[in-house]
Amino acid sequence: MDYILEVSNLTKRYGGLIANSGISFGVKEHEILSVIGPNGAGKSTLFKQIASFVTPTEGEVRFRGERISGLSPHKVARLGVVRTFQETTIFKTMSVRDNIIIAHQLRARTGLAGFFFGTRTAREDEAAFARSADEIIDFLGLGHQRHEIASNLPHGHLRALGIAIGLATNPAVLLLDEPFAGMNHDETRRAVEIVRAVRARGVTILLVEHDMPAVMNISDRIVVLNFGQKIAEGTPKEIQENQNVIDAYLGVEDESIGM
């Protein structure tokens, strides 16, 4: 089986604490794969290692067969593995459109300096980026907010802007960090549709999420972590019926696996 992304024996220790222990799995091209697990299970650590924000203690991540562990997050993003930017990396005082245009710089011929100082190549790039930004805005249904300052956006739209910024970097694999957190039912339904539409553009999607109904609805496959280890992997139905998973979630008050 050819995987677009392969996680092999990934282990991360923080002093005596083992945040991830010997985690292995593959991600198929164009699938939506969710990583779930109770609080502190090691999901964020796994994501940070895949996007190379954190270097593994042992093991490695391969993208299209090439080892990406140890490369800078910037390089990994350029190769096509992009973690959606947290709200903190959205420029709050800039418009939706300008935020997305700037995100295109990640794949630009010139650096940010050219963008700000107006070199010719940068000006050509900027026109192309503006067209692409408008296309992404329309695709994500953010048209009414195009010129809105990011800090004025309601929560759901801010999340959509995060996805838009991720898309602007033209990813092959998009890592979504709790894309449905803090959303009401309608916002979640819309966000699920957006994620599906992003996949339909040919993007492979990995997500960490606590909203179990949404995870069960959207995922092709699910990887379950508990205490830093992978305890299960399978389709939503297989995961819901897996005794190890049910046991891991028993006694956890604020989470359920949607049964």
Ligand SMILES: Nc1ncnc2c1ncn2[C@@H]1O[C@H](COP(=O)(O)OP(=O)(O)OP(=O)(O)O)[C@@H](O)[C@H]1O
């Ligand atoms: N930089 C760090 N230094 C020390 N310990 C860390 C660090 N990052 C994470 N940990 C620990 O590693 C374990 C796994 O944390 P992680 O954030 O990956 O879990 P999680 O499954 O994402 O949790 P949540 O669902 O609450 O976000 C936790 O015990 C956490 O305290």
